[in-house]
Amino acid sequence: MIHPVLATTDSPRNIGVVGGGIGGLTAALCLARAGHNVQVFEQTDESVATGAGIQVSPNAARVLHHLGLQDALMTKGFLPKATQMRSWRSGRVISETTLGDVALERYGAPYYHIHRADLMDMLVSAVSAEPTIRLNVSSRITNFSQDATGVRLVAGEHKHQVDLLIGADGIHSSVRACLWGDQQADFTGNVAWRMLVPVNRLPEGLIAPNATVWWGPGKHFVHYLVKGGDYVNCVCVVEKAEWQAESWVAAGSMSELQADFAGWHDTIQQLLDQTDDGTLFKWGLFDRAPMRTWGIDRVSLLGDACHPTLPFMAQGAAMAIEDAAVLANCFSNGADVVAALRRYEDLRKARTAGVQRGSRRNATVFHLSGLKAWLRDRAASKAGKHSMDRLYRYDPLTVGLDAVSK
Template sequence: MSGRRGTSATVLVAGGGIGGLAAALALARGGHRVVVLERAPEFAELGAGIQIAPNGVLALERLGLGDAVRAAGVHMAELRFMDGVTGEHVTSLTLTERYRRRFGNPYLVVHRAELHGLLLRACRAEERIGLRAATAVTGYRQDAAGVTALLDGGAAVRGDALVGADGIHSAVRARLLGDGAPRISGITVYRAVIPMELVPEELRRPASVTWWTGPHCHFVHYPIAGGALLNLAASRDNGATEAPANVAVTEEAVAEQLAGLAAPAARRLLALGEGWRSWVLVDRDPVERWTDGRVVLLGDAAHPMLHYAAQGACQALEDAVLLGELADGTGALAEAFDTFAAERRARTAAVQRAARESIRLWHPAGEAAEARNRLLRGLSEGGLHERVAWMHGVKTFSSSDHHNYDGEPWA
């Protein structure tokens, strides 16, 4: 980022997660003063593992954190695709020399808290960023001179502009679009993290993201925390109609929900999980409007997506970098926001669609699953790389780079 000093503004950022902190860092390095308003009592990140494809690593590099995330992350050698019914290794999308040469960066996995911590430390070291926890934004009002962020309890904060990075249940989006609750996917995900030392040696695969696919369900696992932990995430299309989050669930219930995965290795790994928590997945349809004068949406507030493309954090990081570049050195933030939204809408919509459509890759049964396996087996290493190139291989973070997506669920 250039760090050019032009007309400085005070930008409020609602939300202190990965997208909000990245946006704050990008805007501050463009010369603006930034105040991050976080609902939680402290700046922290919940959750477990997160995958960072080369496009996300590139975004972090442009924020000055490329070396730090490469050091913190576990470098993956393959995305390993297993038939969870038969136990067959169907194919692997290799992530080693040829992949890294083509896309310019490695494919990493980290703990969410590690990535959030890198961003938080960078923000705390930046004198133009103020961090305010226990400050919940409930809405906003604006006039010709600026924006007022309305806070829980009746207080308010004044700035020149507002970035809504407050997640899928965004209060800023509710005021800007008023489009109601997110869409319930009907899919429940179960998560657990276990010490790697508990995993039998023959099942560890320390440089692989491994998927086990089955009828209406699948299971993914990969190492995090420098390889000390194994992140487990199992999904079941069970027709859920409500969307509870972070609910404790028994090991027996997880085993029952994933009963379609008959492969012995998959069942052994699932049986290791303890302290399972469940979430019903939600997302939204792509929308055309992300801006309202001096207010703009970013990350999950703008384009929430199912996690099956492993791109939610990457897309928020891309957002932050492009927003910072467009707002660098300018006081005309409303115009910069409009340009940002126009540049990002088509690309993020393509990723949202890919995440939804990838369910057809993970959850078929019977003949449909056999046909999928035959198709995947027939793709060369280069052919598999080509399928993800539109997503992993971008350089500009604008919608002009989404054009290779053809609607196939290869994310």
């Protein structure tokens, strides 16, 4: 059976996508497979992955599978057996969500851990093999204009005209700023340290094949395996009153990180002990409130450009991947450009806003202390092993297929 998102359209459009990150490249692939011609404009000289690991839940994995990336994901990724919440000092397991084969059976797609560079490599190779996608690197888009016939944009010395434009240019989106004015993202009071630790430096069995989230007062620590299980990806989140670095990313020092996690469980200490000082980076975590309206006429937004999300549900990239499939579905039947974009936004706004709010809520919930933490732990332990069903069962490949309006 030909899956709907891969079906061809009878009226191909020329589509511009600003941003060659996970969202932009997935959108280009979904749109090209639906029969459209796509130009991606990426400001860097190659599509690069920042950060280390990323969790790809079944709701996003099923889109990547339909784009033909299943074998590559199986080869480069790691399939965790569970997500576990543990207590920062004692290590007690507070709650567990079953993944592994159970996730595959329950959701029809696996849960992957993968290095971002590996995922980006897969997307870039798939894009390069697609004759109807042109990836323009070193192409920073700063402005555009539109009328009833199309959208005109300038990248350096080159001018382009497209039927519609999608801003997939991340949390500091220029497309969003052109549409709605330039507003700074909000510092959420959290800083994330990110590092990779080679498994062969650690005692055997120290790191279970799970995504583990250690909850502690004012902080949490996440680790999971990537690169086929050869490295432990760590994200260590600490509440800080302000973020003073000029850039969104800054080098961090081991002594500061060790001080932040002093007194935490021995597993955390061993991970910190095996981290190379020079490889440490810390990120200010920013987000924005959900938007009431994403696009205007022939221009819309996708991924972090319209719903930047704290990583505390591991769903930011997953939402961008879902957007990509739904967008392609909205254009699969020769739909009017403006109507199809509004339909795409209507189908996606509530779900992405829910994930934005849930991730913000987790920033508080993960960091509780005292009686509030005890009550949280008791509620979490009763939540059951399939508490993520609503999130993971969503099938973006089928959403929007009824959107036929010529």
